[in-house]
Amino acid sequence: MTSERTYHHGDLRRTLLAAALDVITADGPDAVSLRDLARRVGVSHAAPAHHFKDRTGLLTAVAAEGYARFADTLADAPGLRERGVAYVRFAARHPAYFQVMFRPELYRADDPDLLTAKSRATEALRAGIDGLPDAARGEDARLAGVAAWSLAHGFATLLLTGNLTDALEGRAPEDAFRALTGLVFAPGADGAT
Template sequence: MPPAQQPSTRQPSTRRPYHHGDLRRAILTAALDVIAADGPSALSLRDLARRAGVSHAAPAHHFKDRTGLLTAIAAEGFGLLAHTLNEAADLKDAGVRYVRFAREHPAHFQVMFTPELLRADDLELTTARALAGDALRGAVSAVRPESLGIDTRLAGVAAWSLAHGFATLLLSHNLDGPVGDKDPEEVFRTLAAMLFRTES
């Protein structure tokens, strides 16, 4: 179908306005849909432009590149992740939030950890990633050092690996068998209890 000209601002006239209104956001959400469904390799700037009802070169004005679009997505993802990790009660809760983030924002998650698709030196990306890193380290250092093995640094790597591996395998449908119809977050809580013999 012809993309149903949405004025979305201004005149309710019949013809599509020259300016979209919020093209940047429209392209971003369309891209997230495509990536969540078929992965980043299925992403086409021209297709996104068609979905938004604009010309094929319009996205370039907001993101410059295909790489620029993906970098913006990754930066947004790290921001969202940092936000939810900062509200974690303890380390286990941080892990659960990590898994939940991957499930609720699969496109962000996938792009965030595919560095060859990103502009590594992008400022927004690096600062957002640093924020997320701080949040993660904060959650790790909050646990009493006696309860974990030797090094808090290594304990952080262990926790991150467990959560990241679980989330990744979950998204790639490699845990459909073992997890079954159980709530993945609840399953992860059990795994986390195996790693750290702490409370609950």
């Protein structure tokens, strides 16, 4: 007889996702295994497969849920700068989702739920660019979107990896990002006179 405690969960899928997020936050997505999650939540090692089939299925569900939450967060932010702030805030508050969402080798990129959530997030980001005056967007709105995304994503990634600790000097990441965008996009910031 085994000493492991097993019992029925009211929502095993949700419980497994929560446990996976804890593992990802502590040790990164590469540390996730269905067997370990089953042990953590006290179910048989086969139980997670009923909900996710395999590790990739679980990480696909994490990415889809992350993109859905991300889309909601971005949609609530007015204007491009505040969408960038929301981007950084999301990464800081939900590092496990963030780590999985932007590593497509971890999940099934063709999953319908993931595609829907990812599309919503992309549209929310694009709406920030579309709201800019033509002069601010430049000739290539798509490139303007890539520039804005690169700035927010780069800042968020540096923040999560601990590379901004000294640079922030105790300042809230959102405030630092606002200041950064002011510096980068200030008139004359390109060195032109």
